[in-house]
Amino acid sequence: MDNTSHSSHSRGFAALLPHGTSHDHATAKPCCDTGGHRLPSGHTMPRIVFIGNPNVGKSSLFNTLLGAKARVMNAPGTTVLLEEGVYTHNGVQWDLIDTPGTYSLLPLSPDERVASEAVMGLNGEATPDLIVAVLDATNISRALYFLSMVLELGRPTVVALTMNDLAAKQGTGIDATLLSRALGGVPVVPVNGRTGEGGGELMDTVSAHLHGTPLPDGLETIDPQHVDVQRWVEDGADERFDWAARVLDGLGTNARDRVTFSDRIDGVLLHPVLGILIFLAIMLGMFEATTTLAGPAQDWVDGPVRDWLTALIDVVFSWFGPQATQSWFHSLIIDGVVDGVITIGTFIPPMGIMFILLSLLEDSGYLARAAFVMDRAMRCMGLDGRAFLPIVIGFGCNLPALAATRTLPDSRQRVLVGMLVPFSSCTARLSVYLVLAYAFFREQAGLVVFLMYVCSIVLILLLGMLLRAVQFRDLRSEPFAMSLPPYQMPRLIVLARSVLLRLWGFVRGASSIIISMLVVMWLLQSIPATAAAGSFAQVDDVHDSVYGVVADAVAPVFAPAGFDDWHASAALMTGFVAKEVVVASMAQSYSIDTGDEDEQQQGEGTLGAAMRESFDHASGGHGKAAAVAFMLFTLAYTPCLATVAELKRQFNMRIAMQSIGLGLVVAYLLAVIAFQTLRFIL
Secondary structure, eight states: OBBBOOOOOSSGGGGGGGOSOOOOOEEEOOOOOOSSSSSSTSSSOOEEEEEEOTTTHHHHHHHHHHGGGOOOEOTTOOOOOOEEEEEEETTTTEEEEEEOOSOOOSSSSSSHHHHHHHHHHHOOOOSSSSSEEOOOOOGHHHHHHHHHHTTTTTTEEEEEEOHHHHHHHHTTTOEEEEEEHHHHHHEEOOOTTTTTTHHHHHHHHHHTTTTOEETTTTTOOOOOOOOOOOHHHHHHHHHHHHHHHHHHHHHHHOOOOOOOOOHHHHHHHTTHHHHHHHHHHHHHHHIIIIIIHHEEEEEEEEEIIIIHHHHHHHHHHTTOOOOOOGGGHHHHHIIIIHHHHHHHHHHHHHHHHHHHHHHHHHHHHHHHHHHHHTTGGGGGGTOOOGGGGHHHTTTHHHHHHHGGGOOOOOHHHHHHHHHHHGGGGOOHHHHHHHHHHHHOOOOHHHHHHHHHHHHHHHHHHHHHHHHHHTTTTOOOOOOOOOOOOOOOOOOOHHHHHHHHHHHHHHHHHHHHHHHHHHHHHHHHHHHHSSSSOTTTTTOSSSGGHHHHHHHHHGGGGGGGTTTTOOOHHHHHHHHBBBBGGGGHHHHHHTTTOOOTTTTHEEEEEHHHHHHHHHHHHHTTOOOHHHHHHHHHHHHSSSBHHHHHHHHHHSOOOOHHHHHHHHHHHHHHEEEHHHHHHHHHOO
């Protein structure tokens, strides 16, 4: 099944169907020649640009060729993600660029604009020395129309034909030699991006044709620097359709009207009712996987691994004498650096599981169906169905949810969804809800926790509409058209390599900011603020440290929200690092050892009693209202430091700072409004 955007021209795709009459094969005429001395783009390395429709295996092919050498970057002045890497062929280095998938060189989104500018050499982009046009053999009609535009740019072009094995199973396999002949000699190489098969031959072909490839008869080259791109694409559409139809005739391709395996499955998965139910069931499974399956691994990292690292560091420090293990430097390493390493380590299991599941859904072809099914539900925010997946994942953990925004094809959608994901109430916040719910609403604790999740959903919808109206006014609901790739079995080796590369990208991008901030937190808690507090790194009571003084100074800000108390403000400050430590920080500030108690026991026990006393005192007897305000603040403000690091890595520092600011403003307003309203009710 193929859902694509359609042209309004008179002949359209009907011209691509065989008509029964034979046409002459396209003949070659000279295209481009670099002259042999200086590469046309002026680069010391040839610039090879990969371009193709979405879901044709282009990025899989690119990553198979480059592996770990590929690096993700933002296109200049945009939030559009590109991949670039240096490929060495026979001792010669090439600069390989992977562009976002696009259906046309007439862009409809920022991602498509970046792709078209990269392949045409516009707006400061260097002119490519060769273009690798990646075509899907299962959708050869659409692919040929797209190829005609690429060939008209007049650059050396090599065709990489993907999914030909699937086309052969459907009875529509393409003979690469015959296709090359029909294209007038344009080189065609069959490849399999998932396995890497044909990659070496493709690069050999690129090397052989860097100085020119033929231009098929029926197409005319243009200079992208001196044409109106919109007029060029629209005015020549019918001629390109005719050209593609002639190429199809040259291939001897006949139209086949038969129900494929993919069609039969789509009858169920795209059903307006069953499709949604199946999608929600899959999302529930992913949610459970990121929380339940990752839990033991996270506990192992935070338990035995932490103990092993601490013991190892103690042994190393003991070599320098008995006083070394009591030094401030030892405390810095244990409570600052090791805490940072462990924090990063605890996020690897859920991130790894989510990357595996996302790769399985994407490689199998289901992810495109999920977007199609949920499209209507996301229209109110100017998004399409693909945006639903990261938001749902966010209820398990915000970090893999941000990583899941990479599945969105439009950069503006990625930024909007990335700013909404932190408002998905992750499981780390659940511990805070449970303790306060059992402390203040023992009989209705379950209902209170449920309402927190309802608030999260409502908040996402309202903020999505607000952001669209204020910051994303240019994000408009377009008719949703996308290619539904055929179903296929994911390749385990390729999947494992992809997951490892993504995990390494997260660790490399997030580690510095997480460890740096934890060292700052350690420093604040280690500096004594009073004469009786102790010495540096030996502060007995955290309230007597600079950290405690800052918490005292911040506390009055929360007076309108009902929790003008240093215990609460200190917990929220610690929660900026990770929401998992909010309850532990509260217990530490009250000097209460909760031991192995679960959330219910903590809320109903000594910690709950201490919280009720301080919240009642700070709120003037309205402790329940203050507790609700505290939970809402916890829901809305920055989920954790790792999320901030991932926002910076996925987008840029400006977006990360905007997200932090938005979360703090919304959290404060929610808390104040909730307290000022509920103090008359509760």
